[in-house]
Amino acid sequence: MSETEVQPRAYRRPVSTWWWLEKRSYFVFAMRELSSVFVAWFVVFLLMLTYAVGRGDDQYQSFLDWAATPWVVVLNLVTLVFVVLHMVTWFNLTPQATVVRLRGQRVPAWAIIASQYVGLAVVSAFVIWLVTR
Amino acid sequence: MADSIRLQVSRYRPEEGSAPTLQEYDVPLRKEWSVLDGLNYVKDHLDSTLSYRWSCRMGICGSCGMSVNGTPELTCGTFLADLAPGPVRVEPMRNFPVVRDLVVDIGDFMDKLPRVKPWIIRDDEPEPDGEYLQTPEELDEYKQFSMCINCMLCYSACPVYGLDPDFIGPAAIALAERYDLDSRDRGARERLDVLIEHEGVWGCTFVGECTTVCPKHVDPAGAIQRYKLKAAKESVKAFLLPRGAR
Ligand code: SF4
Ligand code: FES
Numbered sequence: 001m002s003e004t005e006v007q008p009r010a011y012r013r014p015v016s017t018w019w020w021l022e023k024r025s026y027f028v029f030a031m032r033e034l035s036s037v038f039v040a041w042f043v044v045f046l047l048m049l050t051y052a053v054g055r056g057d058d059q060y061q062s063f064l065d066w067a068a069t070p071w072v073v074v075l076n077l078v079t080l081v082f083v084v085l086h087m088v089t090w091f092n093l094t095p096q097a098t099v100v101r102l103r104g105q106r107v108p109a110w111a112i113i114a115s116q117y118v119g120l121a122v123v124s125a126f127v128i129w130l131v132t133r
Numbered sequence: 134m135a136d137s138i139r140l141q142v143s144r145y146r147p148e149e150g151s152a153p154t155l156q157e158y159d160v161p162l163r164k165e166w167s168v169l170d171g172l173n174y175v176k177d178h179l180d181s182t183l184s185y186r187w188s189c190r191m192g193i194c195g196s197c198g199m200s201v202n203g204t205p206e207l208t209c210g211t212f213l214a215d216l217a218p219g220p221v222r223v224e225p226m227r228n229f230p231v232v233r234d235l236v237v238d239i240g241d242f243m244d245k246l247p248r249v250k251p252w253i254i255r256d257d258e259p260e261p262d263g264e265y266l267q268t269p270e271e272l273d274e275y276k277q278f279s280m281c282i283n284c285m286l287c288y289s290a291c292p293v294y295g296l297d298p299d300f301i302g303p304a305a306i307a308l309a310e311r312y313d314l315d316s317r318d319r320g321a322r323e324r325l326d327v328l329i330e331h332e333g334v335w336g337c338t339f340v341g342e343c344t345t346v347c348p349k350h351v352d353p354a355g356a357i358q359r360y361k362l363k364a365a366k367e368s369v370k371a372f373l374l375p376r377g378a379r
Pocket of ligand 2: 187192193210
């Protein structure tokens with residue numbers, strides 16, 4: 001198939017490096033992409049915690065002391081904000097990607113979103129029970 | 134309501150070779166006038182050198198897409214009264230080369246469409262005597278994706294397409310999904326081969342703007358994510374199952 005000929009003197013508008021600041025929706029998107037870095041940090045933090053627990057009381061205590069230093073607390077607070085953003089946007093996008101049918105009827109988007117929050121609540125409750133029992 | 138509104142219209146004259154400039158026109162502000170009516174007023178009464186595309190004036194032909202105050206819109210379906218007091222900035226659709234004034238080169242989109250084979254593909258069984266039959270439920274499966282009018286607003290809203298023009302893009306993928314979901318079609322495998330490429334569905338990072346701007350509620354972003362699930366499933370199957378069982 002022959003490619004359609006491009007007009008020789010057509011004007012191409014350059015894409016600015018800051019295109020993601022041009023619109024609110026672009027900005028939210030850029031932040032959602034960025035949030036993956038923070039999600040990864042929480043995973044690393046959790047692995048470090050598990051490792052410290054495995055190495056006995058002293059190691060665990062020094063890990064807790066380190067985790068209480070101001071910069072780690074600030075970092076973890078920022079991370080929390082990004083992880084919440086990641087979660088909310090992810091949950092909101094799922095119904096677009098998944099078509100669930102129950103008895104021939106398409107499950108409405110709000111039900112898919114709600115079920116994810118229910119799932120989150122159940123898992124969180126289980127973790128809290130596990131940790132505090 | 135004021136009786137006129139200012140349009141700031143992007144002008145590009147390729148023979149002059151300089152970047153586009155904005156030219157201002159005051160047009161009557163009438164309740165029932167769309168941006169396209171404003172442009173037609175300019176063309177008829179103020180400046181006959183202005184170039185732009187349009188045809189149906191009723192949101193069906195998909196040729197009047199432009200950037201209105203920075204948002205991709207069908208100009209025949211965007212009303213001046215909603216944009217009052219103005220000014221209203223009318224520019225060519227982003228992400229496409231500008232041929233003149235508000236006219237863009239759509240050749241790239243025209244090249245991409247046939248690549249996803251947007252027609253019904255059958256295995257070579259004998260043709261039926263009459264039509265291929267389909268129930269209303271089977272029609273509902275793909276109807277939404279068949280509403281596309283090829284206006285390309287989704288391409289002009291998509292930052293991925295802006296940065297990487299090789300990305301096959303929202304409408305083409307939605308159209309592939311339209312035929313995949315058609316109960317009469319057997320071509321899903323062939324289309325997947327095209328869309329599983331890097332410039333296919335995986336180019337998409339789910340910004341979601343295509344769905345926001347689509348005047349026909351096609352939801353191309355949804356189509357792309359569903360395609361990604363399908364492609365991922367196929368890859369897992371290809372990895373786990375022996376050739377014959379796929
Ligand atoms: S999917 Fe929507 S925005 Fe994209 S070309 Fe089709 S009708 Fe236009
Ligand atoms: S003129 Fe046909 S869609 Fe606007």
